[in-house]
Amino acid sequence: MREFDIERMYRLFDELDLPARTRELIVEGLRRPARWLRPNQCKAPRELCCPKMGFMIHVANNIERAAANSYLYDDEVIAYIDSPFELNVKYQGKNNRPVQYNWRQGFLVLTQSAIYLDDWFAQSSLIAQCKSNPGRFKREGVDVTSPPLEAAASAMKLVYRLRKAEEIDAVAARNRDYLRSYLVDGTKLPSGFRSDLADFFRSSAFATLEELEAAIPRRDVDAFNCAIANGLIVSDFNRVFVGDKSRFMVFRDRQSMETYQQAHVFDAQVHAASKWDTAEIRTGTRIVFSGKAFTVAVAGNLDVLLMPDDGSEPLPLKVSALAKAYKKGFVTVTSTPVDDRAIQFLDAPWRFVSTHAAKEAVDKLDLLERWERGDRSLEVTEAYSDRTYRTFRKKKRDALSAGTDLVAAFLSEKGKRGNRNPRLNSNVEGVLKKIFSERFESLRGPTKWEVFGEIDNELKEIGEKITKTTFLRRVRNLESTKTIGSREGEKAAYQAKPFYWVLKRDTPVHGEYPMQFVHIDHEELKIEVVAEETGESLGRPVLTLITCAFSRRVLGFYLSLRSPRYLSSMAALLDMIRRFGRVPDEIIFDGGADFGSRDFKWALSFLRIGERPRRTSACRDGSLIERMFGVSQMTFIFNLFGNTKLRVKGRQITKKTDPSSLAIHTLVELYDGLEKFFFDTYDKRRHGTLLMSPRQKFEIGMDRAGKRLGRLRRLDQCVPHIFPSVKGITRVIDYQRGVHANNRQYRNPRLERPRFDGVKAETRCHPLDHKRIYVWVEDEWYPMFEVPTGPDENTSDASVQACFEEKRVLYGRTLASQQDANAEVAGIVVEMQEKATLREKARRARAAKQGPASNSRPRLSASAPKVDAKGEGSTSESMAERLRRLRQEGYRGKRYP
Secondary structure: OOOOOHHHHHHHHHHHOOOHHHHHHHHHHOOOOOOOOOOOOOOOOEEEEEOOOOEEEEEOOHHHHHHHHHHHHOOOEEEEEEOOOEEEEEEEOHHHOEEEEEEEOOEEEEEOOOEEEEEEEOHHHHHHHHHHOOOOOEEEOOEEEOHHHHHHHHHOOOEEEEEEHHHOOHHHHHHHHHHHHHHHOOOOOOOOHHHHHHHHHHHOOEEEHHHHHHHOOOOOHHHHHHHHHOOOOEEOOOOOOOOOOOOOEEEOOHHHHHHHHHHHHHHHHHHHHOOOOHHHOOOOOEEEEOOEEEEEEEEOOOEEEEEEOOOOOOEEEEHHHHHHHHHOOOEEEEEOOOOHHHHHOOOOHHHHOOHHHHHHHHHHHHHHHHHHOOOOOHHHHHHOOHHHHHHHHHHHHHHHHHOOOHHHHOOOOHHHOOOOOOOOOHHHHHHHHHHHHHHHOOOOOOOHHHHHHHHHHHHHHOOOOOOHHHHHHHHHHHOOHHHHHHHHOHHHHHHHOOOOOOOEOOEOOOOOOOOOEEEEEEEEOOEOEEOOOOOOEEEOOEEEEEEEOOOOOEEEEEEEOOOOOHHHHHHHHHHHHHHHOEOOOEEEEOOOHHHHOHHHHHHHHHHOOEEEEOOOOOHHHHHHHHHHHHHHHHHOHHHOOOEOHHHHHHHHOOOOOOHHHHOOOEHHHHHHHHHHHHHHHHHHOOOOOOOOOHHHHHHHHHHHHOOOHHHEOOHHHHOOOOOOEEEEEEEEOEOOOEEEEOOEEEEOHHHOOHHHOOOEEEEEEOOOOOOEEEEEOOOOEEEEEEOOOOOOOOOOHHHHHHHHHHHHHHHHHHHHHHHHHHHHHHHHHHHHHHHHHHHHHHHHHHHHHHOOOOOOOOOOOOOOOOEOOOOOEOOOOOHHHHHHHHHHOOOOOOOOO
């Protein structure tokens, strides 16, 4: 792999004399892609770490992923970027209507001689494009071109190419995926390894990888894989999978490989190829034509497309011309793909024969042999007549001359009896097709009998009719995923689609080695936990889990009392690094918003982990981790007090059986129990699919595929760059009190100086140790430690995490409790005001009944209401004014002390 050299790119611009606008667009495309892809129901775009270019490459599907890997390994490719810019295209559409649009192509590829715009499609997709967009795509035999796109690219002095998925060899793509992590991590070869290889190849021009490893036993598997990935060991990626070490060949140099192929592969298969029939040409057949190796990319009845192994332009040929070249000896077949039809014997006569029919054929042959020997016993003569035996004898003679199975010649042909022509005329068929497509296949979802009534009415108008049996048979034959999607929606159709267990017949569905793919997801556990100090119920915790797809091993987990969020995902990611000291190649997740957060994506980029989002509404893509959630709950959680499995039958729950009243376990106890279950019990239990424990599968995969030391990570080396930021990103430093974050106070003596007071510092929190945070001050990350507010008895990591989660929940409940208290205080105040108002109204009523004031001296008390001259209460009258008014009215009493 040659790394991208920007100076070489600018020299190529000058060599090709590119216009200034084209150069500007290419340079801008290096900064950002022109398209941003989102997962949908059909595909899941992903991001790939590209060590050649030094940034992420976005691919839309598996075809583009394989193409990106081929560019990565190809030394002829100087640079490649995805979706560089929009290409303005103009062409004449239907009815000579002018069409203009902006086309976002797949890749811009810079080679030593030209600059290409490549779009990758499957052959079936290209054929469909030719039918739906005839003005944009044209088909010439087996080749498909796009004249408008080619013209638009040519105006920019670029070359547009429509590439087919069949051009990428399946074995080569598998090998590139297997060795890709060595290039991504920049793994270096151990010292002295090159000299060891040179010593071996002085005496041998070629060998198998198994022989090479045995000859240099002091080197591990990673050294050989790294050398193959970087091209230091010459090998043929297109022939054998590198994991099959007993068949994977390595060579001294490229000339030795070509000599070996001609002497030991091509010549050895000449005899076998002498019986090759050109009518059996199919995709995947490898031939040598005029001394050059080709692979049949597309095979048709009249044309064939040959892809050269050196990566040059494909060669379209007529099948008749290829047959003539074969007869003249210019074509040699080196290998043919395995025919699945031949393996499964799909054309064998026994495929559709019952045991009774086979026994009947054997009995016929036995009776014929007895009749030919002159046996005219009652058993022979009563079974068949002499004329029938003569017919049997002719069948036997014809089968022997044709070289076919004798028993198969006597199989009964009763199943071919009957009239197989369509019973309904074209008018009835037209009515059925119209009503089924317009009425039955709609989201209105009419019943079949309503549709039958509409069909019956339509047919009566033309003097025809069908029976209910015929209609029901048609409805049953019509049912498909397309029909279900039209009547019930895409999600219902997805459930009816066939389950694809493997991507290809010879490709493992869960990767080639441990931690190539890992799954991450959240699940709310069916159990309630209680607070350690107060004993109150805290609700159901959420489990965040990371599992290895290859070995089914649990790699990390985290428990939270809050809803699924990116903090839990990052904590589980750090837990995996802490336990295993390595990171995966790619991580698979669903479309949750937490997986699209800025901090989570930055952590994946920093750790060089590729993103692999799942398709939307495609639950089967995550069946592996969902199964793990189910196993953990059924095997462990449902055996604990406080489990909520009874809530499935809510009408049967009483106060006595309510899970909330039965909960006794704390979050710390649940964390310890899950840790023992995941990493001790489940890790050592034999898996039903693997037939070995996940730990054994993991260790065996590491031994066979290599340790891949470039994937090793230490948690202390990642601090604090993969930690999540606090809300708001920054915090203000108080040099006397420290930093307030996560409802806690953190301090560091080094920052307790007046010059740091009021500084806004970027702050990150530790997801696993909540007693620490990190602040970025003066080009240094300072650790800040929590200020203890009481006796600290939590020493283990699980206790610290559980204490943090409990305090976050209790803090939320505290805020809610304070709000309730404020509401209660407001209610008390209103209640007191209402009582004072009622008391004042009662006093006024009593004063009105007593009438005007008499000469008797009224008794003055401190609690007496204030009365004005009219006998009405006065709330603003002072005590002195009140006494002055009473004296004027004749009051001569003593003052109160």
